[in-house]
Amino acid sequence: MDSITPPSGQGPTMEMLSVEGVQAGEAAASAAGPLLTAQAAAQEQPRFSARETVLTMAGVLMVMLLASLDQTIVSTAMPRIIAELQGFDRYTWVSTAYLLASTVMVPIYGKLSDLVGRKPIFLFGVVVFLLGSALSGAAQSMNQLIAFRAFQGLGAGALLPIAMAIVGDLFTPRERGKWQGLTGAIWGLSSIIGPTLGGWITQNTSWRWVFYVNLPIGILALLVLIFLMPALRGKNRQVSIDYLGAILLVLGALPLLLGFSLAGDQYDWLSPQILGLLAGAVVFLTAFLVYEARLERRQGQPIIEPGLFKNSIFTVSTIVTVIFGMGLFGSVFFIPLFVQGVVGTTATNSGLILTPLMLTSVVGSVLSGQLVSRIGKYKWIAITGMAISVVGSYLLTRLDVHSTNTDVLVAMLVLGLGMGFGMSLYTLVVQNAMPVHKIGQATSALVFFRQIGATVGLAAMGSIMTSAYQPAFDQALPAAVKQLVPARFLAAFNNPEILLSDSAQQQLQHAAAAFGPQGQRLLAIILEAVKTGLAQGIHNVFVLSFGLMVVALVAVFFLKEIKLRDRRRPQPQEAGQGQEVAAPEGGELVGLI
CATH class of the missing domain: 1.20.1250.20 (MFS general substrate transporter like domains)
Structure with missing residues (x-):
């Protein structure tokens, strides 16, 4: 872990720079005439109607509830599932497969949503998640269930990060606090409701309904998002997908997670299996970092930009x-x-x-x-x-x-x-x-x-x-x-x-x-x-x-x-670090530091 260096006490603070930047922008707009003033004023208005915002958040919260409930409900039903499918030796893999698949896809979905827009990536994740739920409920063997849970995890990887990014798109930073507090509350409530709901479903119906229960809520959320959610896509952005970076990230993160999941349980920490997995993870993650840094220097679109850590x-x-x-x-x-x-x-x-x-x-x-x-x-x-x-x-x-x-x-x-x-x-x-x-x-x-x-x-x-x-x-x-x-x-x-x-x-x-x-x-x-x-x-x-x-x-x-x-005004990055400034959509001119 890299050491943390304290911020320098010399020079103006970030808050002062931000205020100065805003003041400079207002002065520039005033000097440039009514056109810039009108554009700057328009930028401070909400980009989406109240109806679009509320209904989009309703769909987002339903999706988050699905993703969080799924994990707690399934764990409750696992004893019944094992008894019917006869796979005690593969018990942990039902959850592990889901966790591995969802985790490795998180940064890939996040970057793609920046490039092609939140809506198509979010909808894709929801559709894959629901298909995985339906397939998991129909599984006839333990191996099938593990495979379908992994497929479900591929969709689940888009749900939480894109939902949080959507909150960032819809609201100004001060408004986001209320909504992100609510999204956190959704996860806490699902942890309380999930075990009880899972137990009730398992006792009164078939364990298959712990997966099927996702479908009606998910389809309703999907319809709301398809017809009422704005595109949430930046304009005039050139799309360049980092396929090699995505492959290297998957090849690095998968053995890393797998190694730590199996270590001390199925294999000793110093066993050849665990050492091999961790060594492979180090090799591919190092290659990923080197390639991403090179791609960033060439003005490409890496999955995770190393330059983020300059902030x-x-x-x-x-x-x-x-x-x-x-x-x-x-x-x-x-x-x-x-x-x-x-x-x-x-x-x-x-x-x-x-x-x-x-x-x-x-x-x-x-x-x-x-x-x-x-x-x-x-x-x-x-x-x-x-x-x-x-x-x-x-x-x-x-x-x-x-x-x-x-x-x-x-x-x-x-x-x-x-x-x-x-x-x-x-x-x-x-x-x-x-x-x-x-x-x-x-x-x-x-x-x-x-x-x-x-x-x-x-x-x-x-x-x-x-x-x-x-x-x-x-x-x-x-x-x-x-x-x-x-x-x-x-x-x-x-x-x-x-x-x-x-x-x-x-x-x-x-x-x-x-x-x-x-x-x-x-x-x-x-x-x-x-x-x-x-x-x-x-x-x-x-x-x-x-x-x-x-x-x-x-x-x-x-x-x-x-x-x-x-206000909906671009926020300058930390001074002295040479980072980009948040550009407004539509190309409005504003004062910069």
């Missing part, structure tokens, strides 16, 4: 997003395991355990969106949100084998509030600092790096938990028990997931009967040691998450502040 706001936002994603998603994944395995709370669906966290996430997302829209500044909001996340992560580190549901609840409420503040804010910050014709690729790059960070963080934390469990379990087990109980019987406890399986524990109780009257007491002591080992393993995960959150908090202080514009 310190984009760079810091990306670093914060990656670190935040690693710490947040890694820790959130292990909270249900702690509640069920250590605290001992039973739940029909582990997704419901996270409901308090998601509720405060919705509150934080809406609140931060309203604040940034009203105040027009974002840095102190970003710092506050990250500080709340640090406190929430710290509360998680205090959990141990004696913790109660109340202890976990308080930590989740605080962490969820910080999560809501940070999830959508950095998209707004980046869009405010980018020219209009780069909003798509900048937004998608941010989503791409966040998903990479979440995947890497989850894999690393899974390995940390696994490696810490066994020594802690051995240490918590009394020496007398080790002497009385055969090693073969103790081997059944090498995996702490035994705490989550009622059937497995019943089998162990029958086996413990062979030890006579003291058998059940020995089993209770062993299970308590398992809880201790699991608590220690998850504690180490939470400590890493806390450390990452602290690093992210420090990084946020290096984020430059550019006041959010409330």
